[in-house]
Amino acid sequence: MDLLLIFISAAIVNNFVLAYFLGICPFIGVSGKLSSAYSMGMATTFVLTIASMVTWIIYYFLLQPFHLEFLQTVAFILVIASLVQFVEMFIKKVSQPLYRALGIYLPLITTNCAIMGLALFNITREYTFYQGIVFAVGAGGGFTLALVLMAGIREELELADVPKPMRGVPVTLLVAGILALAFSGFAGMI
Amino acid sequence: MNPEFYLAIAIMGGLGLLFAAALAVADRKLRVEENPLIAQVSEVMPGANCGACGYAGCYDFAVQVVEGNAKCNGCPVGGQETADEVASLLGQESSSSARLVARILCRGGNKEAKQKEIPYAGPQSCSVQAIVSGGSKMCEYGCLGGGDCVEACRFNALFMGENGLPVVIEEFCTGCGLCAAACPRNIIEIHPTDREVFVFCRSHDGPKEASSFCSVACIGCGICARKSGGSITMVNNLPVIDQEKLDPAVIPFDKCRTGAIGYLPGRAPAATEPEEATVES
Numbered sequence: 001m002d003l004l005l006i007f008i009s010a011a012i013v014n015n016f017v018l019a020y021f022l023g024i025c026p027f028i029g030v031s032g033k034l035s036s037a038y039s040m041g042m043a044t045t046f047v048l049t050i051a052s053m054v055t056w057i058i059y060y061f062l063l064q065p066f067h068l069e070f071l072q073t074v075a076f077i078l079v080i081a082s083l084v085q086f087v088e089m090f091i092k093k094v095s096q097p098l099y100r101a102l103g104i105y106l107p108l109i110t111t112n113c114a115i116m117g118l119a120l121f122n123i124t125r126e127y128t129f130y131q132g133i134v135f136a137v138g139a140g141g142g143f144t145l146a147l148v149l150m151a152g153i154r155e156e157l158e159l160a161d162v163p164k165p166m167r168g169v170p171v172t173l174l175v176a177g178i179l180a181l182a183f184s185g186f187a188g189m190i
Numbered sequence: 191m192n193p194e195f196y197l198a199i200a201i202m203g204g205l206g207l208l209f210a211a212a213l214a215v216a217d218r219k220l221r222v223e224e225n226p227l228i229a230q231v232s233e234v235m236p237g238a239n240c241g242a243c244g245y246a247g248c249y250d251f252a253v254q255v256v257e258g259n260a261k262c263n264g265c266p267v268g269g270q271e272t273a274d275e276v277a278s279l280l281g282q283e284s285s286s287s288a289r290l291v292a293r294i295l296c297r298g299g300n301k302e303a304k305q306k307e308i309p310y311a312g313p314q315s316c317s318v319q320a321i322v323s324g325g326s327k328m329c330e331y332g333c334l335g336g337g338d339c340v341e342a343c344r345f346n347a348l349f350m351g352e353n354g355l356p357v358v359i360e361e362f363c364t365g366c367g368l369c370a371a372a373c374p375r376n377i378i379e380i381h382p383t384d385r386e387v388f389v390f391c392r393s394h395d396g397p398k399e400a401s402s403f404c405s406v407a408c409i410g411c412g413i414c415a416r417k418s419g420g421s422i423t424m425v426n427n428l429p430v431i432d433q434e435k436l437d438p439a440v441i442p443f444d445k446c447r448t449g450a451i452g453y454l455p456g457r458a459p460a461a462t463e464p465e466e467a468t469v470e471s
Contacts, residue, residue, distance in 0.1 A: 036246075058205075066197055075205060082209035086216055093220040100250070 003134045005190060006127075010138030013190045016114050017146040018176075018183040023114035027147060028172055030105065037151035038144065040105045045140025047087065047109045048118055051080050052136035055119040056129055076119045084110040114143060149179060227256045227279065234275040236267045255280070289383050290365025292339075292348070292358050293454075296377040297390045298332040298404040299353030320374035328403040331392040333377055342372035386457045387431065387438050391450040394426045401448070408450035417442050 016022045023044070030040040055076050063069055088106050092099045099106075109115065118139050122132045153175055162171050232252035239247040243264045245254055254260035255276060262282060263273035270289075310319055310326040316336035319325040325334040335354040347362035348369055356369075360383070370378040377392050391408035393400050400407040410427030421435035429451060438459075443452050452458070 062201065062205075066201060067194065068198055068201060071198055071202060074202065078202075078205055078209065082213060085213055089213075089216050089220045092222055096222075100246075105246075 003131065006131055006135050007138040007141075009190050010135050011142035011145065012183070013186045015142040015146060015183050016117065016139050017143055018180040019187075020117065021180075022117045023112050023143060024176075026105075026108060026112060027150060027176065028169060030108075031147055031150040031154055031172070034148065034151045034155060036105075037147040040108075041140070041144025041147045043105045044109055044112060044114065044143050045137065047080075047084060047106075047112075048115055048136040048140045048143075049133060050087065051083055051115050052118060052122055052132045053129070054079055054083055056122055056127075056132045059123055072120070072123060073116075076116060080115050080119070081110050114139065146179070150176065153179075225256055228252050230279050231255055231276055234268075234272060234279070235265065236272065238267055240267060290380050291360050291363040291383050292365065292367070292369050292378050293381050293385075293388060294333070294356055294358060294378055295388060295390055295392060296331075296333040296355065296375075297406040297450075298327065298329055299351070299355045300335070301353055302406045303327040303329050303332055303404045304402065316372075317374050329393055329395070329400075329407065331375060331377075331394060332404065332407075334375060338372045338374070339369035339378055342368045344368065381433075385433050386453050387433075387436060387441065387451070388454065389429050389431060389451045391448075392428070394428055396427060400427070406448050406450060409448060411447070413445050414441055414443075414451050417445075 010016070014020060017024065017027050026040055026044070031037050058075055058079055059069075059072060063071055063075060084106065088099075091106070118136055121127075122135065127135055150172075154172060157171060157175070166174075228249075229252075232249050235248035235252060237248055243251045243260065243266065245251040245260065248265075251260060251265060255262060255264065262277040262280065263270070265272050265276075305326050306328055310323055312318060312322055314336050316325075316334040316338035319334045319336055324330055325336070327334070333355050335350070337350050337356065339356050340348045340350055344366075345362045345364055347359045347364070348356050349359070351357045356378075365380050367380045370376070370380055375392065381388075389408060391404075391406065393404070393407045395403065395407070395410075397409040397411065400409045408428055410424065412424045412429070414429050415422040415424045417440060419437065419440055421432045421437065422429045422441070423432070424430075438453075441451065443449075446452070
């Protein structure tokens with residue numbers, strides 16, 4: 001029950017993109033096409049989950065015993081950057097089709113603040129290892145949901161007669177605001 | 191000094207070293223043998239990863255070029271320079287002939303096209319004219335003469351000629367297509383410079399209206415299509431040229447009463463004209 005609550009909270013009620021405004025860069029940048037939005041969401045979910053596990057281990061088995069909690073931000077940046085590099089190499093070796101499908105999105109995730117945010121949330125909320133994994137999957141699901149919703153809307157927007165100065169990013173930001181307002185309706189659920 | 195200080199350095203340094211070693215090992219163990227050309231090609235790419243080529247980033251484009259799925263000049267950001275470098279890496283001739291320019295496909299200027307009884311007197315912008323009353327000309331398909339394309343061009347490659355029609359300066363034109371997008375009548379198309387034969391009319395009117403509205407309109411007689419051997423098809427009273435199949439030698443340009451189909455100005459081959467004349471006589 002606890003895990004389910006964490007999952008739903010991360011995916012919908014406290015959606016990373018639409019409630020915490022983390023990962024706005026890929027949210028605006030990669031939401032042009034439905035298919036690429038979906039693969040970006042999947043890739044991010046994948047990296048989120050692994051990063052959650054590794055940062056948890058680093059924090060509780062390395063930083064905490066030596067009372068070096070203040071190093072968490074620097075250490076997490078190091079961990080996430082190396083991890084994404086490693087995952088990229090691994091996928092390239094193991095599955096070429098998957099590597100091509102993820103393409104440019106995988107290295108882009110290195111600098112995605114949603115990953116960093118998740119690692120820090122894990123610590124401040126004192127989640128256990130398994131809670132952290134569920135939290136990461138939920139956050140990734142929520143990120144994918146936001147991205148796919150946005151991509152669907154933007155594909156329709158292509159056909160709409162948007163005033164010239166509003167085309168492209170401005171109207172996207174407006175739509176993102178309306179989406180975030182809609183998602184704030186979930187706020188009372190948990 | 192505080193022992194935490196040294197501990198922090200040791201742990202961060204250790205973590206860094208550990209990850210560096212792990213990545214180095216992984217690089218050796220997990221290296222995928224690939225064509226060394228791909229690395230060379232991706233080196234000369236602009237590296238913006240903008241996706242304007244239609245592939246997911248510069249690296250993906252490099253892979254596609256090396257595998258022969260994409261053309262050397264497929265990178266719009268790098269332009270001619272990058273195209274040349276990629277071509278020399280692949281040992282191919284850079285196809286500079288594939289440069290794109292804008293072509294104006296309407297010849298109905300103020301002299302040729304019939305004007306309305308009551309001329310348009312509003313703002314001289316094509317988009318406004320198209321919405322309000324369709325401009326001063328009777329023809330619903332031709333150039334409005336408001337100069338939206340000239341305004342849209344960022345390279346000063348267009349100007350309004352004396353006859354109220356835009357003129358493209360080929361040397362300045364980059365084929366970006368901004369003018370084509372700005373034209374509400376869609377009379378501007380982007381074509382490679384080596385295409386010489388066009389239908390210089392967009393009118394879908396029948397023969398009667400077309401010939402009464404404009405002296406250089408395509409009246410939809412279809413003689414060019416019948417003689418073309420399949421490279422020209424009539425769609426809605428207007429010939430559509432399949433430029434890949436087109437053989438200009440079989441098109442009876444002199445049979446076109448209004449001269450709507452023909453070569454670009456100054457591009458007609460001089461030698462073929464007397465030959466055609468002898469065949470007819």
